[in-house]
Amino acid sequence: MNSKRRLTRSSKRILTGVLGGIAAYFGISATLVRVIFVILTIYPGHILFGLLVYLLLTVLIPEDSGTMHHSTFWGAGQQSRSRKELHDVTEEDTDKK
Template sequence: MNEKRLTRVEDGKVIAGVCAGLARYLGVDATVVRVVFVLLGLFAAGLLIYLILWLIMPAETAA
């Protein structure tokens, strides 16, 4: 069964793999997700959301 899971990824990560994992889950380019977080970061919401996701998203396990 090919189950779609939201995880932090090791390949393509810049800081913690949150944006790359979120991009993989949503099926978009990681650059788009990073730009959204930077724009949200201008209002301090992006940093808070990123830190929360970093804490709650499990790391990708090697299969």
């Protein structure tokens, strides 16, 4: 097996893709990882710690190499847009004097 697993933030993200990337790395459901993270974060006294860990992971885990980012929480998200090319364009004067 030549391909190495690499921990990256997922391109199928809700916020930053950290939990989706962790789920993809371990081969489990992203929903399960998100639910476990929320339960551990809202545990009494751990909300601030959970948010700090999430922000730290966002900074430390690199982006996925894919260029398309889908965000179901914040809307359309970041999408790479390709340039459109025009073909067979003709120019005509619309002002007739």
